[in-house]
Amino acid sequence: MNGRPVAVRLTQLSRHFGEVKALNSIDLDVYDGEFFSMLGPSGSGKTTCLRLIAGFEQPTSGSIELNGQQVAGVPPYERDINTVFQDYALFPHMTVADNIAYGLMVKRMPKAQRITRVDEMLAMVRLPGFGGRKPSQLSGGQRQRVALARALINHPKVLLLDEPLGALDLKLRQEMQVELKTIQREVGITFIFVTHDQEEAMTMSDRIAVFNHGKIEQVGTPYEMYENPQTRFVAQFIGTTNVLEGPIAQQIVGSPAPFAVRPERIALCPPDTAIPPDNIGVRGMITDVTYLGMTIRWIIDIAGTLVTVIEPSAQLHANALDERRGQPCMLVWQKAHNRALKEA
Amino acid sequence: MRRAMNYLYTHPNATLALLLLIPMAWLVIFYLGSLSAMVVQSFYTLDDFTGRVLPIFSTFSYQELFSPGNFDIVVRTLGMATVVTLASAVIAFPLAYFMARFASKRTKGLLFLGVMLPLWSSYLVRVYAWKLILANEGMIAWGAAQLGLTGVLEWILSLPVIGGASLSFSYFGMFLVFVYIWLPYMILPINAALERVPKSLTEASADLGGRPSYTFRKVILPLAFPGIVAGSIFTFSLTLGDYIIPSIIGDSARFIGSAVLLYQGTAGNLPLAAAFTVVPIVIMGAYLLLARRLGAFDAL
Numbered sequence: 001m002n003g004r005p006v007a008v009r010l011t012q013l014s015r016h017f018g019e020v021k022a023l024n025s026i027d028l029d030v031y032d033g034e035f036f037s038m039l040g041p042s043g044s045g046k047t048t049c050l051r052l053i054a055g056f057e058q059p060t061s062g063s064i065e066l067n068g069q070q071v072a073g074v075p076p077y078e079r080d081i082n083t084v085f086q087d088y089a090l091f092p093h094m095t096v097a098d099n100i101a102y103g104l105m106v107k108r109m110p111k112a113q114r115i116t117r118v119d120e121m122l123a124m125v126r127l128p129g130f131g132g133r134k135p136s137q138l139s140g141g142q143r144q145r146v147a148l149a150r151a152l153i154n155h156p157k158v159l160l161l162d163e164p165l166g167a168l169d170l171k172l173r174q175e176m177q178v179e180l181k182t183i184q185r186e187v188g189i190t191f192i193f194v195t196h197d198q199e200e201a202m203t204m205s206d207r208i209a210v211f212n213h214g215k216i217e218q219v220g221t222p223y224e225m226y227e228n229p230q231t232r233f234v235a236q237f238i239g240t241t242n243v244l245e246g247p248i249a250q251q252i253v254g255s256p257a258p259f260a261v262r263p264e265r266i267a268l269c270p271p272d273t274a275i276p277p278d279n280i281g282v283r284g285m286i287t288d289v290t291y292l293g294m295t296i297r298w299i300i301d302i303a304g305t306l307v308t309v310i311e312p313s314a315q316l317h318a319n320a321l322d323e324r325r326g327q328p329c330m331l332v333w334q335k336a337h338n339r340a341l342k343e344a
Numbered sequence: 345m346r347r348a349m350n351y352l353y354t355h356p357n358a359t360l361a362l363l364l365l366i367p368m369a370w371l372v373i374f375y376l377g378s379l380s381a382m383v384v385q386s387f388y389t390l391d392d393f394t395g396r397v398l399p400i401f402s403t404f405s406y407q408e409l410f411s412p413g414n415f416d417i418v419v420r421t422l423g424m425a426t427v428v429t430l431a432s433a434v435i436a437f438p439l440a441y442f443m444a445r446f447a448s449k450r451t452k453g454l455l456f457l458g459v460m461l462p463l464w465s466s467y468l469v470r471v472y473a474w475k476l477i478l479a480n481e482g483m484i485a486w487g488a489a490q491l492g493l494t495g496v497l498e499w500i501l502s503l504p505v506i507g508g509a510s511l512s513f514s515y516f517g518m519f520l521v522f523v524y525i526w527l528p529y530m531i532l533p534i535n536a537a538l539e540r541v542p543k544s545l546t547e548a549s550a551d552l553g554g555r556p557s558y559t560f561r562k563v564i565l566p567l568a569f570p571g572i573v574a575g576s577i578f579t580f581s582l583t584l585g586d587y588i589i590p591s592i593i594g595d596s597a598r599f600i601g602s603a604v605l606l607y608q609g610t611a612g613n614l615p616l617a618a619a620f621t622v623v624p625i626v627i628m629g630a631y632l633l634l635a636r637r638l639g640a641f642d643a644l
Contacts, residue, residue, distance in 0.1 A: 056547050076550040083551045089544035093566045093639075103552040105562075154552065 005032040006068070007158055007190040008053060013062035015048050022048040024214035025062065030158075030192060035184050037193045037201040039237070040211030046194045049211070050160050053192065055079050067157060077106075082151035083160040086167075088143045090135040096122075096146050097131030103154040121149035124183065141172045148183070158190045165200065177203050198238050202226070210234050226262075232341045235260040240308060242266075243341065248305045252280055258341045263310040265337040268298055271328040280338075282331045289321045296321065300331060307331065379625075386618035397614050405619035414603070414616075418623055421600040424515070425583035428522040429530075429576045435523065436530040436575065437568070443531075444538035459528045467525065471592050474521045478512035478593065485511070508595055518594040522583055529578035537571025538564075573640035580631065584624040600624060 008030040015023040023045040030036045038046040051057045053064060055076035064071050071079060082103070090099050098105075100121050101114045109117075122128050125145035135143055144164055151159055161180075165173045181204050184191045195201050201208050202222045210217045210225065210233070218225065218234045229235035232243055245258035253259065275281035284302035291313065298309040309331065352359045389400040408414060443455050462470060477483045488497040500516060501507040508514030541564065549559040587601030598606070600620055608617035635641070 054547075054551060056550075076547070077553050077555050081551070083548070085544045085548060087542065087544055089542065089548035091545060091548070091563060102549070102554070102562075106553040106558060150548075150552065 006030070007032045007034075007066070008192070009065040009068075010049070010053075011063045011065070013049070013052065013064060014060045015045075015052055015057060016060045021214045023052070023059075026214075026216055028209060028216060028219065030190060033188050033190055034206040035181065035191045035193065035204055037195060037205040037208045038211055039195055039198055039201040039208050041196055041237075044211035045214040046196075046211045047162060048214075050083075050162055050192065050194050053158070054081055054083050054160055080157040081160060082154055082156040082158075083162065084144075084147045084151050084164045086162045086164065088135075088147040088164075090143055090146060090150070092135055094134075095131060096127070096133050096135065096138070099135065099146055100131075100150045100153055102150060117153060118149075121153050124152075124186075125149045126179075140167055141176065144168065144176065148180075152183075152187060152189070155187075156189060158192060161191060161193045163194055163196070165195075165197075173200070180204065202238070208238075210237060212237075229260060229339060230342055232258060232260070235339065235341060240310075242307045244305065244307075248303055251303070252282060253335075253338065260339045260341055261333055261337050263297075263308040264295075266307070266309045266331050266333045268300070268309050268311060269330045269332050271330050273330045273332060275332060278335050279332055280335055284329055284331055286324050286327050286329055289324055291321055300329060302331065382618045382621055386615055386622055388615045388618075390613055390615055395612055397612075405613075405615040408616055409619045409623070414620075417598045417600060417603050417620075420597060421584055422627065424519065424522065424599070425580050427519060428526065428583045429579045431519070431523050432527050432530040432579045433534075433572055433576060436527060436534050437572070440531050440534035440538055440568075440571075441564075443535050444541070445543070459531050462524075463528055468588065470525065471521060471589055474517075474524065475512050475592055478510065478517040478520070480510040480512075482512070512593055513595050515594060518589060521589050521593050522586070525589065526579040526582050529582065530572075530575035533574035533578070534568055534571040537568045537574075541567045569638070570640050573635045573638075577628070577632070577635075581624060581628050584627065 006029045008028075010026050010028040013023060013026045013028075014021065026045075026049065038049060040046045048057070052059055053066075055071065055074060059072075066079065066081070091102070094102070097115075097118050100118045104114045104117060118131060119128070122131060125148055127142060127145055127149075130138070130142070130146075135146065138146065144167075147164070164180075165176050168176060177200060180191075180193075193201070193204065202225075205222060207219060207221055208225050209219045212233050218230045220228070225234060225238050229238065229241070235241045235243065239262065241260045241262055243258050243260050244252065246256050249259060250256045269281075271283060273281065282302050284300040284307065286298060287301045287306065288299040290297045294313060296311050296313045298311070300307045300309055352362065385397075386405050387401050387403065389398045389402040389404060390396075391398055409418070439455070439459075443452050447455060479485070485494075485497060488494050497511075501510065501514060503516075506514060506516040506519070508517070511517035511520070545563055545567070546559050549563045550556075554562065585601050587599065587605045590597070590599040590602050591605075600623060604617045604620045606617075607613040607620065
């Protein structure tokens with residue numbers, strides 16, 4: 001990773017709104033050509049971070065470098081960055097073609113050239129022949145593509161995307177995820193993608209930064225984020241997990257410090273199962289079971305702590321699931337699946 | 345009562361008819377009725393000898409309307425309405441923009457109150473107050489003297505056409521009063537139009553490389569245009585038809601409104617008064633067509 005050219009470097013970046021520290025001293029490198037996601041719940045600072053990079057807001061302190069250049073005091077119209085807005089922000093009084101050509105019109109490109117470029121972009125976002133329409137005549141997904149084409153026509157160094165799929169329904173969102181990723185590979189532009197949807201971030205990103213309370217909790221590849229969460233917040237925000245701590249942790253691993261174990265790494269076994277070496281075995285009682293189609297979710301009570309276990313569903317057992325409630329069981333998992341957590 | 349309610353609920357068309365009965369009756373009888381009566385009377389004949397109006401078709405009133413003396417009145421009124429509208433738009437826009445984009449909720453409320461407040465007091469009282477403010481012994485002359493600007497005031501009054509013996513007897517003074525009186529009608533529609541322009545649109549323009557001046561020309565102004573047109577319809581038509589301000593402020597040169605008052609009253613020339621009244625209607629019709637051509641109503 002190191003030695004790769006840096007597209008965006010944030011150093012000790014802060015943005016305060018009165019007493020609220022929307023962004024609190026962040027350090028981050030985004031590399032050239034990567035699909036980078038900023039993931040976090042609403043109010044975690046990810047959108048503020050995006051707006052600082054775009055130049056819509058000025059940092060309270062700290063610096064932003066774009067290709068090694070400080071951009072303090074540089075207005076958005078002089079930054080080689082374009083944005084896809086959450087509400088798309090298409091100009092309602094212009095046609096789709098004029099919306100897409102806006103950046104070229106600003107640069108006073110001759111009309112004939114503009115038309116060619118717009119047609120190329122329309123083809124890329126799979127909306128050929130839509131140039132003459134008004135934004136109000138398009139569906140949500142189509143508007144989203146127009147916004148993307150408009151932002152990409154200038155070939156920016158970095159493309160910022162502010163929850164661009166948030167307004168789309170699930171099916172369309174999944175299609176657009178694939179499409180966005182394809183387009184990003186084609187154009188090779190650095191994408192910085194803001195989302196609160198961890199699945200979306202996992203699907204699309206080369207790397208993810210998880211934001212919480214104006215801080216970055218952890219940065220890494222989707223694999224690292226899922227397999228080696230460093231903090232309780234990351235462990236619980238990306239996927240689902242069981243966090244064990246206090247007396248129960250003491251009993252299992254000999255220390256009360258919190259650790260996490262993923263529900264699908266735990267096996268549900270009969271109470272008299274022999275524990276293999278390098279494995280952990282804990283007795284418990286089944287309190288709830290839910291059939292989810294592809295998987296079955298078990299809730300197990302071990303000495304007052306509820307643990308979630310997820311198993312692939314098997315048709316043979318599905319009918320008798322309800323009878324399992326209240327039965328004793330043994331949870332077995334490899335010690336290697338335990339992840340010690342730092343409190344952020 | 346209950347049966348009537350149930351009937352209306354299950355018959356939406358009956359409800360609709362009930363809703364529209366009074367406004368439609370008002371519109372047809374009082375509005376369109378009097379309007380057409382007026383247009384018809386503008387083609388009546390005035391018997392010069394007896395001074396009686398005869399219901400005989402003639403275009404005599406319109407010939408008279410285009411006589412130099414009367415046509416001057418039309419040109420003068422049109423000119424005043426145009427400059428008043430332009431000045432109102434220029435003054436109203438920054439305030440409306442500030443209210444829509446930057447003002448806090450509290451500031452916005454106070455500004456709305458400030459804009460509306462003059463409308464709570466009598467129009468006549470305000471115009472007379474302005475007469476005093478503009479007089480040679482009035483507040484403006486006094487203020488100019490205190491600031492050592494009497495020379496500037498005298499220079500303005502010495503200008504041809506817009507000057508005069510004092511501000512209260514000049515077209516410039518009349519212009520000030522017109523702008524003051526009609527300004528709220530320009531601010532409110534422009535503000536309403538700007539309120540509907542999301543902030544992300546101006547950000548998107550800047551993001552795509554548009555400098556503030558470019559963003560203003562290509563995004564803000566086109567989207568505010570329907571509001572400006574709506575406001576200008578108010579200021580323009582209200583100035584065209586007003587007879588009180590020209591009769592209180594200025595050198596008593598006639599405007600369309602005061603001409604109508606004169607001809608239908610003391611002069612008893614109802615057909616000419618009616619012909620004068622047709623002028624603003626024709627001008628506003630042409631103005632609305634032009635505005636539609638320019639796309640002012642596309643966003644409605």
